[in-house]
Amino acid sequence: MNVENAVPDQARMVKVPNAQGFHARPVMRFVDTAGQFLSEVQVRKGGQVVDGKNPMEMMLLEATQGTELEISASGPDAAPAVDALAQLVESGFGEM
Amino acid sequence: MKLSDFIVADAVLPELKATDRNGVIREMVSSLAACTGLDEDAAASIAKSVIQRENQGSTGFGKGVAVPHVKHAAIKKITATIGRSSVGVDFAALDRAPVYIVVLLLSPPDNPDQHLASMENIFRHLQRDNFRRFLRQASTKEEINELIREADELPG
Numbered sequence A: 001m002n003v004e005n006a007v008p009d010q011a012r013m014v015k016v017p018n019a020q021g022f023h024a025r026p027v028m029r030f031v032d033t034a035g036q037f038l039s040e041v042q043v044r045k046g047g048q049v050v051d052g053k054n055p056m057e058m059m060l061l062e063a064t065q066g067t068e069l070e071i072s073a074s075g076p077d078a079a080p081a082v083d084a085l086a087q088l089v090e091s092g093f094g095e096m
Numbered sequence B: 001m002k003l004s005d006f007i008v009a010d011a012v013l014p015e016l017k018a019t020d021r022n023g024v025i026r027e028m029v030s031s032l033a034a035c036t037g038l039d040e041d042a043a044a045s046i047a048k049s050v051i052q053r054e055n056q057g058s059t060g061f062g063k064g065v066a067v068p069h070v071k072h073a074a075i076k077k078i079t080a081t082i083g084r085s086s087v088g089v090d091f092a093a094l095d096r097a098p099v100y101i102v103v104l105l106l107s108p109p110d111n112p113d114q115h116l117a118s119m120e121n122i123f124r125h126l127q128r129d130n131f132r133r134f135l136r137q138a139s140t141k142e143e144i145n146e147l148i149r150e151a152d153e154l155p156g
Helices: A024-034 A055-059 A078-090 B021-036 B040-056 B112-126 B129-137 B141-153
Strands: A010-015 A040-045 A048-051 A068-074 B060-062 B069-071 B079-089 B099-107
Touching (some): A024 A055, A024 A078, A048 A055, A055 B060, A055 B112, A068 A078, B021 B040, B099 B112, B099 B129, B112 B129, B129 B141
């Protein structure tokens, strides 16, 4: 199955709330959290889609404050994965 | 934005002398400070901040690269340098592997968007297998700067 073209099991839009944006430490926390789930995780910014478990790809999003991202997951624990990751972003990574 | 907009060519270190993480950070900050006119006190303060930041979470992103960085009041303009270690340095990287390519990025405190744009630029190139491999093989400052020039000329 081509995961990139498949409809994800769960998806949610979030907005990056913190002034520093999605910088390195938040990326590492995100990847760490995503890695706790079996599901494939993807993050989309406009037409750009990256692997939510790959920190280098995540840095390519250049998600500044206010950027809208879609977090999606496919797999057995897709719902809790999207919940946990959306919550992490919306909390401002503890920077607010 | 290009790599050569913020990587200071003269500050590039093709053979890091230090073999431990904190030593590498101090060596690279000193090199960048000497090339950008920062005094020793500022350099010491910056190095300390980079180490503190690294202690909060490793910037060893895996695949042999680390990108230690900090936002610091003594920095007026975003600057970076590249250091190469032939022996490998323990950065407590995500994949636990030693680090051979270190990119040190220093940003002013008040421009988070430009900081993210610079990081994007750095990782766009570092995620390419060839760029990492050629950097690891480059043994002189000129070779590293040539790789930076070539990277800047790639489309997109």
